[in-house]
Each structure stands twice: as C-alpha cells, then as structure tokens.
Amino acid sequence: DIxxxxxxxxxxxxxxxxxxxxxxAGQSIDTWLAWYQQKPGRAPKLLIFDASSLxxxxxxxxxxxxxxxxxxxxxxxxxxxxxxxxxxxxxxSYSRSFGQGTTVEIK
Amino acid sequence: xxxxxxSGPALVKSTETLTLTCSFSGFSLTTSGAxxxxxxxxxxxxxxxxxxxxWDDGKFYTTSLKTRLTISKDTAKNQVVLTMTDMDPVDTATxxxxxxRDGYSFGPFDSWGQGTLVTVSS
Numbered sequence: 001d002i003x004x005x006x007x008x009x010x011x012x013x014x015x016x017x018x019x020x021x022x023x024x025a026g027q028s029i030d031t032w033l034a035w036y037q038q039k040p041g042r043a044p045k046l047l048i049f050d051a052s053s054l055x056x057x058x059x060x061x062x063x064x065x066x067x068x069x070x071x072x073x074x075x076x077x078x079x080x081x082x083x084x085x086x087x088x089x090x091x092x093s094y095s096r097s098f099g100q101g102t103t104v105e106i107k
Numbered sequence: 108x109x110x111x112x113x114s115g116p117a118l119v120k121s122t123e124t125l126t127l128t129c130s131f132s133g134f135s136l137t138t139s140g141a142x143x144x145x146x147x148x149x150x151x152x153x154x155x156x157x158x159x160x161x162w163d164d165g166k167f168y169t170t171s172l173k174t175r176l177t178i179s180k181d182t183a184k185n186q187v188v189l190t191m192t193d194m195d196p197v198d199t200a201t202x203x204x205x206x207x208r209d210g211y212s213f214g215p216f217d218s219w220g221q222g223t224l225v226t227v228s229s
Binding site for chain 1: 215
C-alpha cells in the first residue's frame with residue numbers, strides 16, 4: 001500500500017492569508033492525486049484531481065501542484081468558509097489511500 | 108444529478124456482522140467504467156478507503172481488512188452492499204459510499220453520500 005503523509009497536521013491562519021499544505025507519497029504516483037475539503041459533520045468534497053485540475057465549481061483560489069512523490073495544495077486569500085480539514089488521496093493503485101489530514105484553523 | 112445515500116444499523120455489537128447499503132441515482136453501475144467505493148472515518152480521525160466494485164463486477168479491498176469485507180452490487184436496484192464481519196469497537200466510524208469519477212479506473216471520488224455513523228458496542 002502507498003503511504004501518504006501530509007504536513008503540517010494543523011495550521012492557524014487569518015482571512016486573506018495564503019496557505020500551503022504538503023502531501024508526500026511513499027512511492028511515485030505520477031499525478032494521480034486528489035485533494036478534498038471536509039467540514040465538521042459533512043462528507044468530503046473533491047477540490048483538485050490529477051494533482052492540479054480544479055473540480056467544477058471550486059473557486060480558483062485553490063491550486064494544486066506536484067508530481068511523483070511531492071504535492072502541494074495552496075489556498076490564496078483564505079476565506080472564512082475555507083476553515084476546514086484537507087485530505088490528499090492517491091489513486092495510482094487499486095488500493096487507494098488518504099493522507100492523515102491537515103486542519104486549517106482561524107488564528 | 109448524482110446522489111448516493113448510505114443506510115444500515117446505527118449500532119451493532121462486537122462480533123456481529125455489519126451490512127451497509129449504498130443507494131445511488133444519476134448513474135448506472137452497468138456503464139463501462141463506473142465504480143463505487145466504501146470509505147470510513149473513525150470519530151476525529153482520517154479517512155480510510157475500504158473497498159471498490161466496478162461495472163464489470165471487479166472487486167478490490169484494503170489489505171488490512173480484506174478477510175472481513177465483502178462488496179457486492181444489485182444493478183437493478185442501483186445499490187452497492189458492504190458487509191464487514193466480526194465487528195469490534197475500533198470499527199466505530201462514519202461509513203461513506205462514493206462514486207469514482209467517470210473515465211477513471213482508480214480514483215478520484217467526485218460524489219459522496221452523507222455518511223452513516225456506526226457504533227460498535229462491546
């Protein structure tokens with residue numbers, strides 16, 4: 001199974017800040033990576049797929065980059081509704097796996 | 108519009124077998140490439156992928172739970188069923204079903220159910 005490691009596990013930021021979350025894969029996954037946003041009590045929501053493709057309806061302040069084993073999710077000009085937990089997920093292999101999550105909290 | 112909804116018992120006892128049903132609409136599991144997965148999330152913890160079934164009845168399971176899981180589909184009813192045997196309190200979690208994006212064999216999950224919380228009592 002491919003291990004996915006996110007950093008940091010949590011961060012504090014203010015509205016208007018730019019934040020960056022990193023996801024590292026235990027082996028190369030090319031660009032077979034997705035990012036999800038999850039708010040308390042809600043199902044995850046797909047933000048980014050194929051490492052950098054924005055899902056329809058997702059604001060353009062969300063950007064994804066990377067390939068191979070290192071990936072980033074950036075949020076430009078953080079908005080109040082962006083405070084949530086973010087997960088990366090690989091789909092290189094049939095045994096999909098998620099990162100442990102990064103919680104973005106209000107400073 | 109794609110929708111998925113999980114249903115099943117909210118409470119099960121240790122050693123019992125859990126059966127969950129995912130009822131979906133807006134797509135068909137008879138369409139080439141269609142896949143539905145189950146994912147779970149213990150309270151306050153990360154997401155864990157469990158199993159997937161595809162249009163061709165291909166089935167894959169997470170390695171750590173492979174011996175306890177069975178996934179199946181009823182295409183006439185637009186349902187996917189997950190059974191998990193020998194339940195333990197550590198299996199307490201919200202269980203989600205999710206659809207894999209059209210055109211992909213392995214990922215990502217573009218539509219999710221609202222989840223169903225299953226508590227395992229000892």
